[in-house]
Amino acid sequence: MEVDxxxxxxxxxxxxxxxxxxxxxxxxxxxxSQLAYAEAFLTMKSVA
Structure with missing residues:
Protein backbone atom coordinates (compact mmCIF):
# COMPACT_ATOMS: atom_id res chain seq x y z
CA MET A 1 0.00 0.00 0.00
CA GLU A 2 1.29 3.45 -0.89
CA VAL A 3 0.15 6.38 1.27
CA ASP A 4 0.86 10.10 1.20
CA SER A 33 -5.32 -3.56 -8.09
CA GLN A 34 -5.00 0.20 -8.73
CA LEU A 35 -7.68 0.86 -6.10
CA ALA A 36 -7.40 4.29 -4.50
CA TYR A 37 -8.81 5.98 -1.41
CA ALA A 38 -8.80 9.72 -0.67
CA GLU A 39 -10.15 11.73 2.25
CA ALA A 40 -9.86 15.41 3.18
CA PHE A 41 -8.82 16.50 6.68
CA LEU A 42 -8.64 19.92 8.33
CA THR A 43 -5.20 19.15 9.81
CA MET A 44 -2.32 16.76 9.15
CA LYS A 45 -1.95 15.96 12.85
CA SER A 46 -2.74 12.44 14.02
CA VAL A 47 -5.20 11.73 16.80
CA ALA A 48 -3.68 9.81 19.70
Missing amino acids: WAGSTAYVVDRDTGEKIKAYVFVAALPC
Whole structure:
Protein backbone atom coordinates (compact mmCIF):
# COMPACT_ATOMS: atom_id res chain seq x y z
CA MET A 1 0.00 0.00 0.00
CA GLU A 2 1.29 3.45 -0.89
CA VAL A 3 0.15 6.38 1.27
CA ASP A 4 0.86 10.10 1.20
CA TRP A 5 -0.65 13.55 1.50
CA ALA A 6 -1.64 15.00 -1.90
CA GLY A 7 0.58 17.85 -3.07
CA SER A 8 -2.14 20.44 -3.59
CA THR A 9 -4.25 21.88 -0.79
CA ALA A 10 -8.01 21.74 -1.28
CA TYR A 11 -10.64 24.03 0.21
CA VAL A 12 -14.05 23.36 1.71
CA VAL A 13 -16.65 26.10 2.09
CA ASP A 14 -18.59 26.62 5.32
CA ARG A 15 -22.24 26.81 4.21
CA ASP A 16 -23.24 29.18 7.01
CA THR A 17 -20.44 31.75 6.73
CA GLY A 18 -19.13 31.20 3.20
CA GLU A 19 -15.60 30.95 4.67
CA LYS A 20 -13.05 28.92 2.68
CA ILE A 21 -11.28 26.44 4.96
CA LYS A 22 -8.02 24.78 3.95
CA ALA A 23 -8.23 20.97 3.71
CA TYR A 24 -5.40 18.47 3.30
CA VAL A 25 -6.05 15.42 1.13
CA PHE A 26 -4.78 12.01 2.28
CA VAL A 27 -4.39 9.41 -0.48
CA ALA A 28 -3.79 5.65 -0.28
CA ALA A 29 -3.39 3.32 -3.25
CA LEU A 30 -3.06 -0.42 -3.76
CA PRO A 31 -0.58 -0.72 -6.65
CA CYS A 32 -1.57 -4.18 -7.95
CA SER A 33 -5.32 -3.56 -8.09
CA GLN A 34 -5.00 0.20 -8.73
CA LEU A 35 -7.68 0.86 -6.10
CA ALA A 36 -7.40 4.29 -4.50
CA TYR A 37 -8.81 5.98 -1.41
CA ALA A 38 -8.80 9.72 -0.67
CA GLU A 39 -10.15 11.73 2.25
CA ALA A 40 -9.86 15.41 3.18
CA PHE A 41 -8.82 16.50 6.68
CA LEU A 42 -8.64 19.92 8.33
CA THR A 43 -5.20 19.15 9.81
CA MET A 44 -2.32 16.76 9.15
CA LYS A 45 -1.95 15.96 12.85
CA SER A 46 -2.74 12.44 14.02
CA VAL A 47 -5.20 11.73 16.80
CA ALA A 48 -3.68 9.81 19.70
